[in-house]
Structures are given as C-alpha cells and as structure tokens.
Amino acid sequence: MVQILADVHIAESRIETHVLYPDTALMVFNKEQQQILAEHGVTQEDFRRTYRYYLSNLAQMDKLYEIILDTLSVREAKLRATDTTNAAPRQPPVPILEGMKQAY
Template structure:
C-alpha cells in the first residue's frame, strides 16, 4: 500500500491536472487520453506502479472514514497550492499548510 503522505501528493497532482484538462480541452475523448497520459506521468514521477495506486485507492474506497481523512488533507494541500500560486501572481501573503489532527500535510512540490 502507498503511504498516506505519498497518496496525498499523488491525488493532489492528479486533481490539479484534471482541473487543467477540464479548463483547456473541450473534447471528452481527447481529455480522457490526455488525463490518462498525465496520470501515468504523475505515478512515474512518484515512483508508483499503476497497480499499486489502484490497490491503495480501492483500499480507501472500502474504508470510507479513512478516505474522508485522506481527502481532508488532499483538499488542504490543494488550497495551500492555490494560495501559493495566487501569492506568486499577486503578492498576497502565503498561508501555512495545516492538516487535520493526526494527518500529515503533503509538501508542495
């Protein structure tokens, strides 16, 4: 199973790419092809095999309380990333990344 911090980074990267694809590609078939390629690249970047990612994701699907905790950290991670991008674009102060109790925030890459 993939560790929780690594899974958070992977999911945050996947959701970021997914949002960019939704904004920029209007053809569903093309969007799906691009998403699949990008997801493979993300997994490769994190040194994770597709099978391991699927097995870990399926574990969380079968343990909804843990999935909820995982996604709390993913959402926090995405919020911090967004804040940092906005700060870089507009000079706004950056927020400190915090995770729910008992969870470790994923570092921004």
C-alpha cells in the first residue's frame, strides 16, 4: 500500500502541474491510477477496500502516511542525486496529455 500511495501522490502532483482543466485532470488521474494499480498487481476493488480500512482506522492511517512520506523523501533524494551526477543534458519533460490530443 505504501508504494501504491506514493506512486498515486506523485501522479497527482504531476497532473496538477501539467493539466489545467479539472475534468481533464480527473480523467488523466483515473487512467494513471489504473496503470499504477496494474503495475502493482492490485485490483481497483482491493485498493478501495484497503483504503476504506485505513479510513476507519486513523491511527494506522497516520502510521502508513509516515512511511509514505519517508518513501517519497527517499525517492526525491535519489532523483536529486541522479540529477547532480548525470553529465548528459536533460531532455525536456514530455507533456502528460501528448498522447490524448487526438481524443479532442
């Protein structure tokens, strides 16, 4: 659950940064969340059931989010270390909606 929620929060942040319209952001987020769950081998129902469990057990939710924050901090530190040691020029980020242009 820690890795899944860390991935979900990173996706949310990326979407909030790149997608201007709330309805489009929600559509992109739902697709990304499905991909994250698939990568972790978790069904949407299992994820929702587990999340509801934590919502009903807030002390455990607090502990879970302490671990998630640590996980995100470690990921950030690794990215920063990679960025400073990487001698190759950085490529500009690919816009998140690039593959969706034809849908509109």
